[in-house]
Amino acid sequence: MTGRNISRHESDSPASELKMREWWIHVGLICIPLVAVYLHVPPPQLSPALHKWHSGGEVFHFRGRRIFYRGRGALLDSYGALGSSDVVILLHGFPTSSYDWNKIWEPLTQRFHRVIALDFLGFGFSDKPRPHHYSVFEQASVVEALVARLGLSSQRVNLVAHDYGDTVALELLYRSDQNRTGHLTLNSLCLSNGGLFPETHYPRLLQRLLKDSTFLAPLLTRLTNYMIFKKGIGEVFGPYTQPTDAEFWDMWTSLRYNDGNLVLDSILQYINQRLIHRERWVGALTSTFVPLHMIYGPLDPVNPHPQFIPLYRQLVQRSTVTILDEHISHYPQLEDPTSFLNAYFNFIHSF
Template sequence: PTLSFGVVGSSDVLLLLHGFPTSSYDWYKIWDSLTQRFNRVIALDFLGFGFSHKPRPHRYSIFEQASVVEALVAHLGLSEQRINILSHDYGDTVALELLYRSDHNRSGHITINSLCLSNGGIFPETHYPRFLQKVLKDSGFISPVFTRLINFRLFSRGIRDVFGPYTQPTEAEFWDMWTGIRFNDGNLVMDSILQYINQRLKHRERWVGTLTSTSAPLHMIYGPLDPVNPHPEFIQLYQKLVQRSTVSVLDEHVSHYPQLEDPTGFFNAYLSFINSF
């Protein structure tokens, strides 16, 4: 099928990459706006998240998630297309691996038209994982015990901490997030998925390196009240290291989930980036 193009100079395919521990549902507040702006908008649940398969035991990795994305793009017949990526949190790191493969012309890579990151712990040195994340990631053989103890109350308390005081999820939204996690016993694979925090440290050179060397248009949308990537140290380091990127810092009360906390501000920031190149 032929694809019609929107604004001259910008490709019309958008790929959305969600964060941990949630799913593509994170994009629902800006979905309609995005589908009006782009011809194709693609959102997936990563392996181990949302309504995707959650194999266990399994060694989850950022590399595998990137390969899943490449396979999906090929499956949709979009391999020849230039793709805009909009990512959040964990998705930021998957996006950086996709960018690395694209910039190094690896076989099967997707062609990236632009990349917009948001609130991802891409620098290990300014990343502060939540207590529960640390416990699950580093407890070795006792981790499976902890994953079975995660209940709705514990989960919603953890999520509440990474939303701003005026932009808390509704009870219904908490349940929607929790449902995505509980589907196929997703809580039982969390300890394995969380190894991505260690992977970021191990492969920092590769992923931060590609961010500093790429020629693709780059943008960062940042909710500054984020306890995981605190202000101002995170954004100062980003601006220092990634000088080619533009940055949108949202209102001071917006935290780790900007697309849910301030969908209008988030979408407008993204739109002005997309219209800028």
């Protein structure tokens, strides 16, 4: 009896395998057009809030590429609290855009004569060329070109930077201290939650895959969708300071604008650039006499407190530091804009 059962099972096996193979073929035939449609999903429409931010900006050309920026200042007859010549430039992080500054934009415009925020090349509403060799050096040159276009080259400017923008700010600091042609003259530099030191920077898994895998990166950039994006961004916000659904969607929309998801792997090479040029950028930070301040969200998993802050204080002894509440994470200007502003204004008024 047992032998007959085994024999019958063995005789049925090829037929079962054939049916299974046919089933997978059918699944594949169904999935191919679905994937093809998915990969060509148009970018989402701008929300009213994001449309307002976009319509309030302008574009200038840098080496044939369109760069989006916003510029606004205090009324000329009031000059703001700090005087008519004060300029602040805001440098955003990865993978978002100048819209990261929207919660502190109005208070800054009431205090400074000029407030300027731009989308780096490859981000937000700026052009996102591909293939393209994205570099921190080029982004610094974009900022210098914008300052020159606005006629502010002779002004002393204040920089406020976050995440990716921190590294661009360090290149601008290096050029300023070295008196390079076309450089910005810095009045102050305020950094926040950036990977200044490669040894204390822990990029997320998807970032590591995108920057290191030439095989997987093209596939991952196309398959990354809103839910994957939302999960990844949500992990670098505190549990009590999560963006609203509308805010998550605005971040995703600005990323998808001009197919920005397809250049993420190229932009992420900045992590490797930090390692290669550590001496240049950390050296500028530790040797400058420009007033420095760090505003830090201590729950940050990308630049965690136990490693980052002690090293920062050890190496950058001329800098002051504000550590925000323990539930604030990687995006302090969005998670706690009031405390971020208070810390920044206290720093500005201290010198």
